[in-house]
Amino acid sequence: MSFQNKVVIVTGASSGIGAAIALSFAKEGADVVIVARNNEKLKVTEAQCDEFGKKSLKILADVSKEDQAQSIIDETIEKYGKIDILINNAGIVRLGNITDGTILSVYDEIMSTNLRPVIHLTTLATPYLIKTKGNIINISSAGVKVKHPSFISYALSKSALNLFGQGAALELAEYGVRVNTISPGPVITDIWENSNMPVESLKGLDFKIPLKRMSKPEEIATIALFLADDKALGITGSNYLADNGMSLT
Numbered sequence: 001m002s003f004q005n006k007v008v009i010v011t012g013a014s015s016g017i018g019a020a021i022a023l024s025f026a027k028e029g030a031d032v033v034i035v036a037r038n039n040e041k042l043k044v045t046e047a048q049c050d051e052f053g054k055k056s057l058k059i060l061a062d063v064s065k066e067d068q069a070q071s072i073i074d075e076t077i078e079k080y081g082k083i084d085i086l087i088n089n090a091g092i093v094r095l096g097n098i099t100d101g102t103i104l105s106v107y108d109e110i111m112s113t114n115l116r117p118v119i120h121l122t123t124l125a126t127p128y129l130i131k132t133k134g135n136i137i138n139i140s141s142a143g144v145k146v147k148h149p150s151f152i153s154y155a156l157s158k159s160a161l162n163l164f165g166q167g168a169a170l171e172l173a174e175y176g177v178r179v180n181t182i183s184p185g186p187v188i189t190d191i192w193e194n195s196n197m198p199v200e201s202l203k204g205l206d207f208k209i210p211l212k213r214m215s216k217p218e219e220i221a222t223i224a225l226f227l228a229d230d231k232a233l234g235i236t237g238s239n240y241l242a243d244n245g246m247s248l249t
Contacts, residue, residue, distance in 0.1 A: 003030035003228070007080045009072065010034055011063050011121070012090030014041035016189030017139060019048075020217035021087055021224050026052045028225065033057045033076050035090070063090045063117035073124045083128040085228050088118040089139040091157075095150035107153040114157035115164070122168055126177070135178040135236075137224050138165045142185040142243035158183075162239055169237035178236035180227045185243025186214045210245030 008025045012018035014036035026032045026049035034049065034056055036042045042058055049056040057079055061068040076083055091114045096106025118138060129136065141158040143151060162181055169179035186209065223240050226232055241247060 003028040003085075003225075006030045006084040007076065007082055008032050008085040008087065008228070009076060009083060009121075009125070010087040010089060011072075011117075012036055012139075013045050014038045015045075017184065017187060017217045017220045018087075018089040019045045020221040021089065022056070023048055024218070024221040024225050025085075025228075026050075026054065026056060029054070030085075031057070031080055033059060033072070033080075035059045035061050035063070035072055037062050063121065064112045066120065069117055069120050070124060072121065073128075077128065082132055083125050084132045084134040086121060086125045086129065086134070086136045087139070087224060088121060088136065090117065091139065091141075093154055096153050097150055098152075103153060107156070110153045110157045111160075114154075115160050118161060119164060122164075122179075126172065129172075129177045130175040133176040135180070135228055136165075136168065136172075137227055138179070138181045139220070140165070140181050140183045140239065142183045142241060142247055144183070145247070165239070166237050173236055178227075178233070180232075180235060180237070181239040182220060182223050182227070183239055183241045183243070184215060184220050185209070185241075185246040187220065188214050188216055208246065208249040209243075210248055213244055215242060215244060 003025055008030045010018055010022045013022045013034035022032050022034050022045055032049050034045050039060055046056050046058045059072055059075055061072050063069050094106045094110050096102040140161045144155050144159045146152055146155045165179055165181040
């Protein structure tokens with residue numbers, strides 16, 4: 001497997017799954033465009049990617065802002081002239097309930113990061129992906145099943161993301177562009193820290209994981225490498241579940 005001279009955009013690349021995916025592609029020789037809002041954390045990812053011999057393109061951007069999303073595409077094309085792979089990984093977790101009146105504001109915030117930017121970036125990148133016969137990978141979640149009432153909005157965003165991935169795969173297949181989804185279960189990341197929420201706020205949530213383990217971000221990155229590779233040319237519209245059996249319970 002080699003991604004020499006492939007241009008890969010990874011959103012939410014400052015930590016966790018996004019950083020692991022960016023590093024994995026950099027290790028395989030790709031030109032990696034790393035995107036995030038946290039400059040200090042993104043600098044760490046940048047330094048780690050650059051250790052593999054190529055200078056990555058670091059873009060500070062909030063994907064929920066339309067002009068900043070456009071700048072991601074513009075800066076990538078200005079530097080590399082093409083896009084081969086788009087990894088839509090940026091996402092947030094927020095808790096909201098019907099009974100306390102928080103669900104609508106949380107819904108709006110989550111959708112403006114977890115879903116709308118994916119549709120927007122996909123639309124912006126598609127003309128370039130058609131030229132390279134490239135592919136898109138969306139990072140969803142095994143958490144589409146509501147196991148806690150406060151997760152309703154998050155589950156809605158990821159369910160909608162899965163449906164969008166299928167629709168995009170169907171439409172873009174005509175042009176040789178593949179679209180796939182990865183749905184991780186619990187992964188060891190700093191998502192709770194990034195979401196400014198204490199884990200204690202999830203009282204009553206009991207993750208039952210048959211394999212009795214949580215995944216590492218690198219495991220999800222390995223799936224992304226496989227799906228993006230030419231060896232997976234026959235795979236589109238798929239959703240790869242990596243939840244250590246959580247969905248079985």
